[in-house]
Amino acid sequence: xxxxxxxxxxxxxxxxxxxxxxxxxxxxxxxxxxxxxxxxxxxxxxxxxxxxxxxxxxxxxxxxxxxxxxxxxxxxxxxxxxxxxxxxxxxxxxxxxxxxxxxxxxxxxxxxxxxxxxxxxxxxxxxxxxxxxxxxxxxxxxxxxxxxxxxxxxxxxxxxxxxxxxxxxxxxxxxxxxxxxxxxxxxxxxxxxxxxxxxxxxxxxxxxxxxxxxxxxxxxxxxxxxxxxxxxxxxxxxxxxxxxxxxxxxxxxxxxxxxxxxxxxxxxxxxxxxxxxxxxxxxxxxxxxxxxxxxxxxxxxxxxxxxxxxxxxxxxxxxxxxxxxxxxxxxxxxxxxxxxx
Numbered sequence: 001x002x003x004x005x006x007x008x009x010x011x012x013x014x015x016x017x018x019x020x021x022x023x024x025x026x027x028x029x030x031x032x033x034x035x036x037x038x039x040x041x042x043x044x045x046x047x048x049x050x051x052x053x054x055x056x057x058x059x060x061x062x063x064x065x066x067x068x069x070x071x072x073x074x075x076x077x078x079x080x081x082x083x084x085x086x087x088x089x090x091x092x093x094x095x096x097x098x099x100x101x102x103x104x105x106x107x108x109x110x111x112x113x114x115x116x117x118x119x120x121x122x123x124x125x126x127x128x129x130x131x132x133x134x135x136x137x138x139x140x141x142x143x144x145x146x147x148x149x150x151x152x153x154x155x156x157x158x159x160x161x162x163x164x165x166x167x168x169x170x171x172x173x174x175x176x177x178x179x180x181x182x183x184x185x186x187x188x189x190x191x192x193x194x195x196x197x198x199x200x201x202x203x204x205x206x207x208x209x210x211x212x213x214x215x216x217x218x219x220x221x222x223x224x225x226x227x228x229x230x231x232x233x234x235x236x237x238x239x240x241x242x243x244x245x246x247x248x249x250x251x252x253x254x255x256x257x258x259x260x261x262x263x264x265x266x267x268x269x270x271x272x273x274x275x276x277x278x279x280x281x282x283x284x285x286x287x288x289x290x291x292x293x294x295x296x297x298x299x300x301x302x303x304x305x306x307x308x309x310x311x312x313x314x315x316x317x318x319x320x321x322x323x324x325x326x327x328x329x330x331x332x333x334x335x336x337x338x339x340x341x
Contacts, residue, residue, distance in 0.1 A: 003322025118309030187222035
């Protein structure tokens with residue numbers, strides 16, 4: 001039998017059922033959130049308001065029940081309190097940022113119609129055009145043909161000041177292309193079958209112009225969720241750098257309108273995730289903090305945000321130092337994602 005929401009709770013707390021056990025009886029967190037918000041109250045205050053409005057009616061025999069209820073509410077409220085090191089996000093929101101960024105549209109929403117012109121998609125389009133309808137023969141080691149790879153490499157600019165020697169021996173030395181090829185395979189768009197690279201059925205279907213945004217979304221999710229960013233540099237794993245990609249986007253959305261030095265973002269990442277320092281193996285000549293910030297620089301800024309056209313880099317005049325540049329977001333970032341926090 002359905003319990004009326006406005007009667008005293010059957011548990012004996014003397015608090016209205018909707019403010020007490022109804023919260024625990026509701027398995028769907030989204031439904032619970034909707035119910036709390038529908039009362040025009042902050043989710044934290046919604047539970048506490050029900051206690052406050054009836055506190056004067058409680059007799060001394062009910063104080064123990066009230067105390068027990070408060071003990072269950074306080075940890076939940078703490079999870080929803082803003083944390084300074086998280087730039088105002090609560091620990092609960094940060095958990096969603098790290099573990100389910102694509103499943104929390106009430107917190108973070110990625111566009112369904114995003115079609116950027118960026119380095120990643122430039123390389124993907126070149127790869128698909130090269131593979132064509134017939135496919136291309138792989139090398140003995142299962143890589144892309146050297147001649148075509150070198151021609152593409154000679155005309156590629158990754159947007160940084162990294163100097164190219166022009167002497168590559170295989171696809172492996174063209175890191176950006178190698179990354180795109182692996183990501184496309186992980187996304188199920190390209191396959192290596194019987195010694196030839198071919199488009200899969202879905203890869204072919206997604207070449208239709210009207211499905212371009214869907215293609216981009218699939219590749220973006222594969223790069224952030226499937227491809228291992230540490231594979232590109234073979235350094236410490238530091239999974240938190242990749243897992244926090246949505247926090248990087250959040251920082252850029254807040255601060256990226258103004259040109260800021262990369263240190264501005266690196267230090268805020270370290271402030272939010274100080275435990276990352278403990279995951280770094282000891283280096284004789286480098287502090288662990290410097291290693292973490294350098295890898296954040298490389299993976300999150302250059303090989304993610306820049307790779308997808310979400311930022312531009314500005315270097316000091318006549319200084320060619322990959323760790324010394326400033327960042328500004330492009331209009332693509334606001335087209336890609338919206339935050340509701």
